[in-house]
Amino acid sequence: MPSRVDIKEKRRVLDDFFKVEEAHLSFERFDGTMSPLVRRLNFERGDSVAAMLHHTGRGTALLVNQFKYPSYEKGPGWITEVVAGMIDKGETPEEAIKREIHEETGYKADRVEHISTFYLSPGGSSERIMLYYAAVSGAGPSDECAGLASENEDIKLIEIPVADAFGQLRRGEIADAKTIIALMWLEARHGARS
Numbered sequence: 001m002p003s004r005v006d007i008k009e010k011r012r013v014l015d016d017f018f019k020v021e022e023a024h025l026s027f028e029r030f031d032g033t034m035s036p037l038v039r040r041l042n043f044e045r046g047d048s049v050a051a052m053l054h055h056t057g058r059g060t061a062l063l064v065n066q067f068k069y070p071s072y073e074k075g076p077g078w079i080t081e082v083v084a085g086m087i088d089k090g091e092t093p094e095e096a097i098k099r100e101i102h103e104e105t106g107y108k109a110d111r112v113e114h115i116s117t118f119y120l121s122p123g124g125s126s127e128r129i130m131l132y133y134a135a136v137s138g139a140g141p142s143d144e145c146a147g148l149a150s151e152n153e154d155i156k157l158i159e160i161p162v163a164d165a166f167g168q169l170r171r172g173e174i175a176d177a178k179t180i181i182a183l184m185w186l187e188a189r190h191g192a193r194s
Contacts, residue, residue, distance in 0.1 A: 002028035008037060019044040043125040049097040050084035051112065051134040052182035053105065054162070054190070061165040061186070062136065063158045063179070064104050071175070080158060080168075081176040084129070093130040101134055104155050106141025109134040115185050120177065129178055133186070162186065 006026045014020035021042040026034045053062035065080045085100035087093055094112060101109050115131045141157070160168075168174055169183045 002030060002032075004028040004034070006034065013041075017045075041124065043127070045125070045127050046086055047093075047128045047130065048084060048086050049093050049100060049130045049132065050082045050178045050182065051097050051101055051109070051132040052082050052115070052179075052186050053101065053107065053109075053134050053136055054186065055137065055159065056110075056135050057137045058159075059162055060159045061162050061183070062105060062107065063160070063165070065156045065158055066154060076175070079176050080174065081179045082131075082182045083134075084178060087130075094132075097130070097132050097134065101136075104153075105157050107136040107138070110137055111135050115182070118181075131178060131182060131185075133182075133189075162190070 004027070007023055008026070009024045011022055012019060013022045021044060023040050023042065024037055025040065026037055029035055054060075055062060062083075063080050064083055065078055067077055068079045069077075071077055071079055083097075083101050083104045085096065085103070087096040088099075091099070097112060098109055101107055111134070113133045115133055117128055117130045119125070119128055121127075165183055166187050169180065169187070174180050174183065
């Protein structure tokens with residue numbers, strides 16, 4: 001497999017909540033030759049975590065719904081998805097997902113299990129998601145949580161029977177990629193006994 005990359009120039013063209021890097025480079029082709037000089041952009045926002053919450057006692061999936069501006073123009077704007085968030089500096093992915101679960105739902109995970117780590121759109125972004133399965137139990141959230149006020153989050157917790165979540169998946173009602181992956185994993189792994 002090719003492995004050589006020759007970066008001639010690299011600079012940050014946007015340095016805000018998101019970062020965009022511009023690079024001029026050549027890369028090794030499959031025939032062993034180097035490509036001509038090309039320009040590439042990289043959208044960098046850091047790595048993130050997400051978790052498929054499964055209430056094992058009730059056989060339900062716990063999802064969240066919130067407004068996501070980038071999805072507004074093409075619809076629906078309010079996205080139903082698994083719990084997710086960015087990894088803070090100094091946090092491990094496991095610490096980050098446990099924090100996000102509590103912040104967004106009020107639940108504390110009984111256990112978390114890593115499912116997969118993947119790129120969302122490697123043609124334009126270096127962001128990876130570390131996806132987890134998280135088992136929860138108990139009568140309800142330990143706190144009333146709906147996201148962080150400091151981040152202007154307004155999150156609605158959605159608890160539905162796992163079979164209904166699988167139905168939404170099959171009907172194409174889930175528009176978020178990480179949630180589609182998480183539900184497909186849950187159905188393959190736990191579908192028969194959920």
